[in-house]
Amino acid sequence: MIEMAVAGGRNRVLLFVGKPSDLADVREWATECGFTVVDSFSTEVEYVIVTDDVLDGMCSPGDAVLLSLAESAGLQLVSLRNARDFLRSRPGAAGGRSWRHQVSANPAMHGMRIVDTTL
Numbered sequence: 001m002i003e004m005a006v007a008g009g010r011n012r013v014l015l016f017v018g019k020p021s022d023l024a025d026v027r028e029w030a031t032e033c034g035f036t037v038v039d040s041f042s043t044e045v046e047y048v049i050v051t052d053d054v055l056d057g058m059c060s061p062g063d064a065v066l067l068s069l070a071e072s073a074g075l076q077l078v079s080l081r082n083a084r085d086f087l088r089s090r091p092g093a094a095g096g097r098s099w100r101h102q103v104s105a106n107p108a109m110h111g112m113r114i115v116d117t118t119l
Helices: 020-032 061-072 080-088
Strands: 013-017 036-038 045-050 076-079
Touching: 013 020, 013 061, 020 036, 020 045, 020 080, 045 061, 045 080, 061 076, 076 080
Parallel strands: 013 036, 013 045, 045 076
Antiparallel strands: none
């Protein structure tokens, strides 16, 4: 197990939101690195990995609810395209959260999110 996946003696928990086929490669990589990967919200989730479509607001109602729960809990949303670099930069304790929000790679969609996560 890679040390970066462990915080406080337990595996770090990642919530993945979006189309499963888009998330498959990063999910597999995260699992191989020792992260615990989940599809439902819980208090143990530390980071939320989100596809660009979800960030753009083009998602299912269930994905929108997961985003809302994550934002309410103060969790950072990490775009799928930045997930590996982001997770590699998070060794050590689980408390180092950043409050910067990710945006879609599609500039035409910036500011058009259905789920407002800026509150």
